[in-house]
Amino acid sequence: MMERLLRRCRIRNSLVRECLAECLGVYILILFGCGTVAQVTTSQEKNGQYLSINLGFALGVTFGVFVSRGVSGAHLNPAVTLSLCVLGRHPWMKLPFYTFFQIFGAFLGAATVGLQYYGDLNKMFADAILSYSGGQLTVTGQTATAGIFSTYPAEYLSLGGGFLDQVIGTAALLLCILAVGDQRNTSIPDYLQPLLAGATVLVIGVSMGSNSGYALNPARDFGPRFFTYIAGWGDDVFRAGRGWWWVPLVAPCIGGLVGTLIYEMLVEVHHASLSPEDQPSCQETTEHHILFDFVNVGGDDRPLISGNFF
Numbered sequence: 001m002m003e004r005l006l007r008r009c010r011i012r013n014s015l016v017r018e019c020l021a022e023c024l025g026v027y028i029l030i031l032f033g034c035g036t037v038a039q040v041t042t043s044q045e046k047n048g049q050y051l052s053i054n055l056g057f058a059l060g061v062t063f064g065v066f067v068s069r070g071v072s073g074a075h076l077n078p079a080v081t082l083s084l085c086v087l088g089r090h091p092w093m094k095l096p097f098y099t100f101f102q103i104f105g106a107f108l109g110a111a112t113v114g115l116q117y118y119g120d121l122n123k124m125f126a127d128a129i130l131s132y133s134g135g136q137l138t139v140t141g142q143t144a145t146a147g148i149f150s151t152y153p154a155e156y157l158s159l160g161g162g163f164l165d166q167v168i169g170t171a172a173l174l175l176c177i178l179a180v181g182d183q184r185n186t187s188i189p190d191y192l193q194p195l196l197a198g199a200t201v202l203v204i205g206v207s208m209g210s211n212s213g214y215a216l217n218p219a220r221d222f223g224p225r226f227f228t229y230i231a232g233w234g235d236d237v238f239r240a241g242r243g244w245w246w247v248p249l250v251a252p253c254i255g256g257l258v259g260t261l262i263y264e265m266l267v268e269v270h271h272a273s274l275s276p277e278d279q280p281s282c283q284e285t286t287e288h289h290i291l292f293d294f295v296n297v298g299g300d301d302r303p304l305i306s307g308n309f310f
Contacts, residue, residue: 022102057205064076146236162251170258172204173204216255217248
């Protein structure tokens with residue numbers, strides 16, 4: 001009976017399956033990432049510290065990639081999807097669908113983190129969040145809680161400085177992710193790629209996170225921000241930080257393209273062409289498609305990268 005039920009639930013449209021996988025992958029990312037921030041913040045760093053947050057997001061990326069990579073390639077980030085479209089490794093037609101479901105998955109993940117603090121039926125966030133903030137859902141100040149869900153700049157950071165910070169961080173992310181997925185550069189075992197994607201997010205967090213929380217991902221920031229807007233924090237989530245909200249939307253997309261261009265121009269374009277005897281057989285090519293979700297670009301077999309992400 002269960003098998004028949006599952007067969008009836010099977011979705012035949014490949015785009016729908018991919019979008020649902022992206023949604024679930026980002027959901028896992030935000031569930032673990034923002035969940036870690038919530039625990040560290042509301043416990044006043046008694047149950048974790050800044051490194052805990054970095055580990056939470058890194059492992060969230062890792063398991064988000066594991067969840068979705070076999071179906072959608074585990075982009076988990078509109079900046080990643082956009083970069084792959086520019087490279088010709090992903091159809092432009094799918095970009096808006098991937099982006100919407102990535103944002104939706106982030107929204108659902110943030111909502112789940114909020115529900116974990118559900119207490120009084122008349123007060124959605126009656127336990128840890130309101131206890132920490134003194135009964136108010138605040139965006140700024142010593143007991144602000146909106147930063148549990150989305151990023152805000154440090155007080156010293158200008159909009160221009162924050163924009164540059166996000167461009168550099170996302171460029172580093174895409175550069176490293178492309179290197180991890182480039183089988184002609186370093187042949188990394190398939191099962192290690194999600195772990196290295198998470199490690200990339202971890203090292204960016206511990207080296208570049210203090211300025212603005214290293215969003216690196218429009219979906220990761222906007223989905224939870226929209227959740228806080230409708231859940232009681234109000235329009236301050238869009239006004240705080242001198243209107244910071246648009247920076248994590250625009251800068252990561254530019255940074256992703258910059259990192260992609262740097263890697264392509266300095267590394268991948270210089271790979272030697274495969275000789276005829278080194279070309280894979282039909283059977284090997286089929287196996288590679290199954291294992292790495294390869295797409296053919298310009299006559300070269302290259303993997304559709306898995307990545308953040310966050």
